[in-house]
Amino acid sequence: MNSRSWRKISAISAALIGALVFGIHVVEGRVQVDWPSIALLETASAAEGSGAADAMPRGRTPAAIVNGEYPASYFPNTEILGADEMRITALGTGMPNQTKKAVSISYFVELGNGDKLLFDIGSGAMGNLFSLRPDFSKIDKVFASHLHVDHVGDFMGLHIGSWLSGRYTPIHFYGPSGATPELGSKTFIAGMKQAYAWDIATRSGALPDAGGQIEVHEFNYLQEDEIVYQENGVTVRSWPAIHSLDGAVSFSLEWNGLKYVFGGDTFPNKWYMKFAAGADVASHECFLPPKALAAYFGWDLAQATYVSTRIHTEPQAFGKVMSTLKPRLAVGYHSVQSPENNAAIMDGVRAVYDGPLAIARDLMVINVSKKTIKVRMATVDEYVLPPDVTPAYVKAPRTDQKSPSEAVLKGKWDGYTPPPMPKRGQ
Numbered sequence: 249m250n251s252r253s254w255r256k257i258s259a260i261s262a263a264l265i266g267a268l269v270f271g272i273h274v275v276e277g278r279v280q281v282d283w284p285s286i287a288l289l290e291t292a293s294a295a296e297g298s299g300a301a302d303a304m305p306r307g308r309t310p311a312a313i314v315n316g317e318y319p320a321s322y323f324p325n326t327e328i329l330g331a332d333e334m335r336i337t338a339l340g341t342g343m344p345n346q347t348k349k350a351v352s353i354s355y356f357v358e359l360g361n362g363d364k365l366l367f368d369i370g371s372g373a374m375g376n377l378f379s380l381r382p383d384f385s386k387i388d389k390v391f392a393s394h395l396h397v398d399h400v401g402d403f404m405g406l407h408i409g410s411w412l413s414g415r416y417t418p419i420h421f422y423g424p425s426g427a428t429p430e431l432g433s434k435t436f437i438a439g440m441k442q443a444y445a446w447d448i449a450t451r452s453g454a455l456p457d458a459g460g461q462i463e464v465h466e467f468n469y470l471q472e473d474e475i476v477y478q479e480n481g482v483t484v485r486s487w488p489a490i491h492s493l494d495g496a497v498s499f500s501l502e503w504n505g506l507k508y509v510f511g512g513d514t515f516p517n518k519w520y521m522k523f524a525a526g527a528d529v530a531s532h533e534c535f536l537p538p539k540a541l542a543a544y545f546g547w548d549l550a551q552a553t554y555v556s557t558r559i560h561t562e563p564q565a566f567g568k569v570m571s572t573l574k575p576r577l578a579v580g581y582h583s584v585q586s587p588e589n590n591a592a593i594m595d596g597v598r599a600v601y602d603g604p605l606a607i608a609r610d611l612m613v614i615n616v617s618k619k620t621i622k623v624r625m626a627t628v629d630e631y632v633l634p635p636d637v638t639p640a641y642v643k644a645p646r647t648d649q650k651s652p653s654e655a656v657l658k659g660k661w662d663g664y665t666p667p668p669m670p671k672r673g674q
C-alpha cells in the first residue's frame with residue numbers, strides 16, 4: 249500500500265474515531281533540511297500516529313506522518329503527533345524589546361500521550377501560541393525558568409486568553425523561589441492576581457469558575473535535578489542557573505525515553521553540563537556576542553561584554569557547552585536575527601562546535617522520536633479564529649456573574665434599546 253493510501257485511511261480513521269494507534273511500516277530515510285541555518289541530521293523513520301484526541305478546529309482533518317515524510321512546512325492541526333513522538337515549538341526566541349518576528353522566550357512542548365507543557369511564556373508569545381489554534385483545554389501548565397518579563401510577561405495573557413478559549417480547569421504555574429520570599433514565584437503570582445483582580449472579576453460567572461484559578465507551585469531554586477512535576481509518565485526536573493540574581497533555573501522534561509532540556513537564561517554552568525547529559529534536544533541560550541550586542545542596543549563595548557559574557561551565554565560559550573554535551577540536536581535562542589546577527593552567532597558557534605544545530609527563531613517546530621529529529625518552520629495565518637471549545641468547556645459551571653452597580657446602570661442612555669435576550673444555548 250502506498251503512503252498516499254495510508255494517509256487517506258489514517259485521516260478517515262482519525263475523523264471517525266478520534267484516537268487511534270496506527271500500525272505503520274517503517275522505512276529508513278534521510279532527514280531534509282528546510283532552513284538554511286540548520287545543519288542536520290541523521291536518519292528518519294515513520295512516526296506512529298497516536299491521534300491524541302485534541303479538539304480540532306472545524307475543517308481540519310489531521311493525518312498521520314508516514315515513513316518519516318513530514319511536509320516541508322508544519323501546518324498546525326494537520327498532523328497526528330506520533331504516540332512515541334514529541335513536538336517542540338519555539339513560540340518566542342527574541343529579546344525583551346521584542347520585534348514582530350522575534351517575541352520573547354517561550355517553548356511549547358506537545359507529547360504523544362496528549363500532554364502539553366509550556367516552558368516560559370515571555371511577552372508576545374501568546375500570539376504565536378494562539379496562531380497554532382491548540383486545544384486550550386489541555387494547556388494548563390507553565391514552567392517558568394525565572395521571573396524576567398521576557399520569560400513570564402505573557403502569563404496573564406495566557407491565563408485570560410486560554411480561559412476564554414477552552415480551558416475550564418485551573419492553570420498551574422511552576423516557578424522557582426527567590427533569595428527572599430518577595431522575589432519568588434508565589435509572590436509573583438499573588439501580585440498578578442491582585443493586579444488583575446478587576447479583570448478576573450469581570451469574567452467570573454461568564455466563564456467557567458475553575459478556569460479562573462491560578463495554582464502556583466513554587467520550588468527551591470537551589471535544588472539539583474529534583475522533581476518539579478511528575479504525572480502521566482512525564483517528569484520535569486530543575487537545577488540552578490546563573491543569571492542576574494539567585495532564582496533562575498533550567499528544566500529537563502523526560503517522557504517515553506526522550507529528554508528535552510530548556511536552559512532558560514544562564515551563564516554556562518556545571519549543573520547544566522551534568523543534568524542535561526543525554527538530552528535528545530538540548531536548548532540553551534545563545535546570546536548575541538559583545539560587538540553585535542553593542543551595535544544592537546547602542547551600548548558601549550564594556551557593557552555589552554558584561555551582559556553577553558557574564559549574565560548570558562555568548563555563541564562561542566554555547567558552542568563549547570554543546571561540543572561537550574553532544575546532544576542529538578543543540579538549539580540556541582535569545583537573539584534578534586538580522587543577517588549580521590545571524591552571521592555573528594553562527595561564526596561564534598561554529599568556531600567550536602560542528603554538531604547538529606538549530607538556531608531557533610519564532611515558530612520553528614522540532615519533531616523528535618527515538619530515530620528522527622525533524623526541524624521545520626510552522627506556516628500560520630496572520631489572522632486566525634479562536635480554536636473550537638469542547639462540550640466540557642460549554643457545560644462547566646459558571647456562577648456569580650457580576651454587573652455594574654445601579655449607580656452606573658442608571659446612566660444608560662434611553663436613546664438606545666438593546667434587542668431582547670435569546671434563551672441560553674440558542
Ligand SMILES: [Zn+2]
Nearest residue numbers: 394396491513
Ligand atoms: Zn533573564
Ligand SMILES: [Zn+2]
Nearest residue numbers: 396398399513
Ligand atoms: Zn531572557
